Amino acid sequence: MESADAGGRLSDAELRELARLLARLAEHDLDQWENWRLQTSQGPVYVRVSRALESDWPEDAFTTIWPPMAQMSDGHPGDGRPGGWTVWRQDDNGNRYVVSRHDARPEADRVAETMESRGHKQTYWVTRSA
Known part of the structure; x- marks a missing residue:
């Protein structure tokens, strides 16, 4: 059984892996949307992964995390x-x-x-x- 403790802050490598896994989910398993609730020490966090942009959200409010952009100096x-x-x-x-x-x-x-x-x-x- 997994521990309910999520652990410490994510490293850069873990953030890259998270982006890769989300891209894989979106590519192969996401039909229309997924709605998730995470219980944290600071209260619940709600996550929505969707193929559609909500009408009240501008597209430039989102950061592209996949494919990874080359690090610029x-x-x-x-x-x-x-x-x-x-x-x-x-x-x-x-x-x-x-x-x-x-x-x-x-x-x-x-x-x-x-x-x-x-x-x-x-x-x-x-x-x-x-």
Whole structure:
């Protein structure tokens, strides 16, 4: 019998494997949709995997996770400018920190949303990298 403890945070390799498994599910087993509920220590989480885009959701609200995109280097090649998007965090004392930098806005938004969804009490936001 499997343990009810889901374990710690996913590694990058585990996230890639999750994306691969979801793509496999969508390719071979998904008819119209799947609705799942996960019981977590922070309350239930609802997951919907669907072939149809809900009418009130814009397509650009979704991040493509399959096929995997080649990792791009920081900055814009050849022009000397830093590039992409920066995820920032502000703590309860007003101190601001860079959390991470990303080439694509959806990826940066996903990081900020993930940090917020984990119950961190800090404020997270995304800006254009300077």
